[in-house]
Amino acid sequence: MNDRLSILALDFLMLSLLSVGGAATLLPEMHRNLVEVHGWMRSEQFAQLYALAQAAPGPNVLVVSALGWQVAGVAGAIVSTLCMIVPSCILMFCADRFLASSRGQSLREILDNGLAPIAAGLLGSAGVLLARTADINTIALILTIAAALISWRTRLHPLWMIALGAALGAVGWV
Amino acid sequence: MQTEHPSSTSPASGPSSPGVLFLAFMQLALQGFGGVLPVARHALVEKRRWLTMDAFTDVLARSQALPGPNIVNVGVSLGARWFGIRGVFAALGGLMLVPFMLMMVLCVFYASFASTPEVAGALRGVAAVSAGLIIGTALRMTASPRMRSWRALFGVAAFVAVSGMRVSSVPVLLIAAPLSIVSAWWSQRTKKSPLPT
Numbered sequence: 001m002n003d004r005l006s007i008l009a010l011d012f013l014m015l016s017l018l019s020v021g022g023a024a025t026l027l028p029e030m031h032r033n034l035v036e037v038h039g040w041m042r043s044e045q046f047a048q049l050y051a052l053a054q055a056a057p058g059p060n061v062l063v064v065s066a067l068g069w070q071v072a073g074v075a076g077a078i079v080s081t082l083c084m085i086v087p088s089c090i091l092m093f094c095a096d097r098f099l100a101s102s103r104g105q106s107l108r109e110i111l112d113n114g115l116a117p118i119a120a121g122l123l124g125s126a127g128v129l130l131a132r133t134a135d136i137n138t139i140a141l142i143l144t145i146a147a148a149l150i151s152w153r154t155r156l157h158p159l160w161m162i163a164l165g166a167a168l169g170a171v172g173w174v
Numbered sequence: 175m176q177t178e179h180p181s182s183t184s185p186a187s188g189p190s191s192p193g194v195l196f197l198a199f200m201q202l203a204l205q206g207f208g209g210v211l212p213v214a215r216h217a218l219v220e221k222r223r224w225l226t227m228d229a230f231t232d233v234l235a236r237s238q239a240l241p242g243p244n245i246v247n248v249g250v251s252l253g254a255r256w257f258g259i260r261g262v263f264a265a266l267g268g269l270m271l272v273p274f275m276l277m278m279v280l281c282v283f284y285a286s287f288a289s290t291p292e293v294a295g296a297l298r299g300v301a302a303v304s305a306g307l308i309i310g311t312a313l314r315m316t317a318s319p320r321m322r323s324w325r326a327l328f329g330v331a332a333f334v335a336v337s338g339m340r341v342s343s344v345p346v347l348l349i350a351a352p353l354s355i356v357s358a359w360w361s362q363r364t365k366k367s368p369l370p371t
Contacts, residue, residue: 018347019241028336029343051300052280057204058273061243065274069281088242092250099236110362111239113320114355117329120315125337127309134301147306152313158208161303169299170292
């Protein structure tokens with residue numbers, strides 16, 4: 001158990017400072033570590049835990065808590081969550097004042113301009129990875145495509161689509 | 175009905191104590207389904223008027239430039255601005271504590287009911303929708319003016335490497351991010367000091 005906790009800690013500590021654009025961009029890497037490398041959960045469980053985190057209120061980073069919980073219970077959840085956010089929080093705390101200054105302004109623009117395309121590309125990969133595990137039939141595939149188009153093109157609140165997905169799934173369509 | 179012009183109201187004052195900040199972040203976190211940021215903007219700027227819309231946009235831009243979940247970085251920045259390190263703990267505690275405990279309750283529920291057909295089906299449905307929501311968000315990001323540059327190719331390359339070729343995101347990031355940042359730095363430099371022709 002302690003082994004699991006320390007591996008979990010190292011995995012997420014490494015990801016923290018790489019999480020440009022948020023934790024979701026690194027979902028493929030988490031899947032790789034937790035499912036493929038360590039074999040701590042199946043791909044479907046990974047997708048279901050992500051779904052659980054999406055349906056719950058709070059910051060999206062809590063998916064990390066759910067994944068940590070699956071690996072090592074509440075201790076795993078606490079360790080993975082703290083390791084995921086503490087390094088990036090310390091960086092934000094230290095760099096924020098400089099970035100807010102007039103000299104920091106141009107550095108901020110450089111970082112924004114440089115990282116935005118990569119964050120978008122990695123986020124796209126995260127979506128494709130989840131779709132690969134989640135889209136087990138035609139209705140699931142249609143749900144994914146519809147959710148992608150609606151959230152891309154409209155301002156409809158995501159909760160409506162999540163509720164529709166849950167309802168269709170509960171009656172056995174997905 | 176009152177018209178709201180948050181950015182034109184006089185200097186915003188901020189919360190009166192770390193306790194108030196904690197409760198405010200807890201409240202907005204619990205209202206955030208599928209993303210807390212829009213709720214946070216509404217609660218902090220329009221409802222409580224702790225900061226102007228411009229100030230919020232500024233904090234958000236800095237949060238996006240650094241790694242980490244955006245709303246967590248916003249919490250760090252605002253907490254530090256108002257109450258120093260105590261403010262950081264108040265904002266992050268409010269943001270994370272109760273949603274984390276709720277998440278644990280859901281996980282225990284998941285463990286006992288994941289094999290029930292209705293629950294398993296509902297989760298499969300939500301997972302299918304969630305995948306689409308992420309793809310939609312990524313597509314929306316491509317509309318940003320920051321993509322109107324050849325650096326968009328770095329994004330395409332990262333996407334192809336990670337989702338098509340199953341390369342780990344870590345080396346992809348460690349190679350693409352510095353190159354893209356240097357290129358952004360170069361184009362900003364050449365834009366600011368145009369070469370004499």
